[in-house]
Amino acid sequence: MIEFEWNFGILVPYWGNFLRGAIVTIELSVIVIFASLLGGIVVGMARYSSNKWLNLPATVFVEIFRNTPVFVQIVWFFYAFPVLIGVQMEGFVAAILGVGLNMTAYTSEIYRAGIQSIHKGQWEAAKAVGMPYMRTMRRIILPQAIRRMIPAFANRIIEGAKATALASAIAVGELLHEGELLAQALYRPLEIYTVIAVLFFVLIYPLALWSYWLERRLRTDEKVTL
Amino acid sequence: MTGDNSPILKVESLHKKFGDLHVLRGIDLTVNKGDAICLVGSSGSGKSTLLRCINFMEHPTAGKITIDGEVVGRESGTFESAPVYQYKERELIKVRTHVGMVFQQFNLFPHMTVLANVMEGLIQVRKLGKEKAHEIARSNLQRVELWEKAEQYPSRLSGGQQQRVAIARALAMEPDIMLFDEVTSSLDPELVGEVLKSIQDLSKAGMTMVVVTHELGFAYHVAKRVLFLHDGIIHEEGTPDEVLKHPGKERTKAFLAGFTDFNF
Numbered sequence: 001m002i003e004f005e006w007n008f009g010i011l012v013p014y015w016g017n018f019l020r021g022a023i024v025t026i027e028l029s030v031i032v033i034f035a036s037l038l039g040g041i042v043v044g045m046a047r048y049s050s051n052k053w054l055n056l057p058a059t060v061f062v063e064i065f066r067n068t069p070v071f072v073q074i075v076w077f078f079y080a081f082p083v084l085i086g087v088q089m090e091g092f093v094a095a096i097l098g099v100g101l102n103m104t105a106y107t108s109e110i111y112r113a114g115i116q117s118i119h120k121g122q123w124e125a126a127k128a129v130g131m132p133y134m135r136t137m138r139r140i141i142l143p144q145a146i147r148r149m150i151p152a153f154a155n156r157i158i159e160g161a162k163a164t165a166l167a168s169a170i171a172v173g174e175l176l177h178e179g180e181l182l183a184q185a186l187y188r189p190l191e192i193y194t195v196i197a198v199l200f201f202v203l204i205y206p207l208a209l210w211s212y213w214l215e216r217r218l219r220t221d222e223k224v225t226l
Numbered sequence: 227m228t229g230d231n232s233p234i235l236k237v238e239s240l241h242k243k244f245g246d247l248h249v250l251r252g253i254d255l256t257v258n259k260g261d262a263i264c265l266v267g268s269s270g271s272g273k274s275t276l277l278r279c280i281n282f283m284e285h286p287t288a289g290k291i292t293i294d295g296e297v298v299g300r301e302s303g304t305f306e307s308a309p310v311y312q313y314k315e316r317e318l319i320k321v322r323t324h325v326g327m328v329f330q331q332f333n334l335f336p337h338m339t340v341l342a343n344v345m346e347g348l349i350q351v352r353k354l355g356k357e358k359a360h361e362i363a364r365s366n367l368q369r370v371e372l373w374e375k376a377e378q379y380p381s382r383l384s385g386g387q388q389q390r391v392a393i394a395r396a397l398a399m400e401p402d403i404m405l406f407d408e409v410t411s412s413l414d415p416e417l418v419g420e421v422l423k424s425i426q427d428l429s430k431a432g433m434t435m436v437v438v439t440h441e442l443g444f445a446y447h448v449a450k451r452v453l454f455l456h457d458g459i460i461h462e463e464g465t466p467d468e469v470l471k472h473p474g475k476e477r478t479k480a481f482l483a484g485f486t487d488f489n490f
Binding site: 119121122124125126127128129130131132133135139140143144147 | 281283315319320322323325326327329331333334335336337346347350351392395396399
């Protein structure tokens with residue numbers, strides 16, 4: 001074994017760097033999560049639709065983003081946008097596009113599967129009282145479907161929060177990138193990456209706890225109202 | 227509005243195919259105001275499909291359907307010498323507000339209370355204010371004797387109670403005709419009576435209805451006319467006494483022979 005003396009004390013003066021990185025990680029995560037939960041509804045409904053003008057583009061979108069690495073997507077947005085639209089894209093925006101669109105592709109599949117899981121009798125009952133398609137979706141189908149989707153969303157949200165670390169590759173100042181910069185300056189990679197891992201865990205573990213709690217709550221709810 | 231003698235519903239040469247399966251092969255049916263018509267027949271005879279074509283849960287392959295004196299759809303060709311119609315969803319939505327339907331599986335909205343289930347169509351479709359919707363929902367829940375369950379969720383109710391809520395939900399839309407699709411088939415035997423009684427009360431109150439049922443006793447006592455469907459056509463029709471007690475055709479006799487335990 002290599003002789004190694006752990007020295008976390010050396011990092012204390014740099015707590016501001018970690019904080020700065022954590023804030024950017026939180027910002028990225030929150031934006032990406034909300035954007036994909038909202039965007040996913042639209043894409044998911046289009047995927048569910050029997051109208052090919054909605055279904056086909058949505059399917060192409062989902063397949064492209066699901067079947068290429070999210071890392072490649074982030075880098076691609078970063079380098080491709082200046083070429084395509086002549087605007088230098090900030091890393092932060094490229095990361096949001098990459099992770100956000102990838103997440104949207106996944107959440108849209110959760111929506112689609114959730115919508116499909118609702119018994120067709122619910123559609124028929126709404127139809128029988130004269131409700132149009134979109135209102136049935138909004139009032140009858142989605143409220144029931146979303147309850148069933150929550151555990152899957154919780155997983156997705158955790159995945160999304162972790163995926164933001166890939167933005168370090170294009171020098172976005174999130175937690176991992178701040179750590180890399182410090183590691184290069186201080187030559188203490190082991191302590192630094194240990195702290196980074198702990199910080200990610202502290203940020204993300206509450207999400208996992210929240211998902212357990214939701215699952216338990218939904219199980220008891222299901223008995224009562226479903 | 228229709229006068230007392232003009233038909234509320236007229237079905238002419240109705241055909242329905244599912245792929246190669248020709249389920250309805252030319253059905254003619256006239257329903258007048260206040261009529262209670264029972265459709266009987268073995269499973270696969272097309273009786274549920276007929277009902278589902280009347281409110282366009284299924285689009286007919288061919289045939290003319292007239293509701294309240296208005297032909298539904300636009301004629302666009304023929305199929306086996308029957309007229310074919312094209313339908314716009316917007317038009318069908320309007321048609322469905324005149325036609326109430328109750329399903330075998332109740333299909334109550336599980337995320338809404340009993341009261342909200344009945345109010346939903348009133349607010350979302352008929353665009354009534356909350357107070358007015360509440361008033362109508364209340365009187366219809368009272369009609370099926372379930373007002374005291376208004377704040378419960380459907381899962382807390384028995385199957386029979388759920389089905390009566392479904393009846394109240396359809397009635398609240400004040401339809402001109404009610405369709406009942408094997409509404410007691412998924413109920414425990416001891417719960418069948420309360421639902422049939424609600425339907426019988428409705429009929430006595432003058433509601434026009436078409437009922438698909440396996441309850442021949444009910445058909446005998448409530449129906450004005452009984453239609454026996456076989457193989458996608460109306461094989462025999464007449465008064466309950468004619469069709470159920472003195473059937474003229476072999477198929478009808480064979481079908482009735484399967485029911486040994488019904489008492490008239």
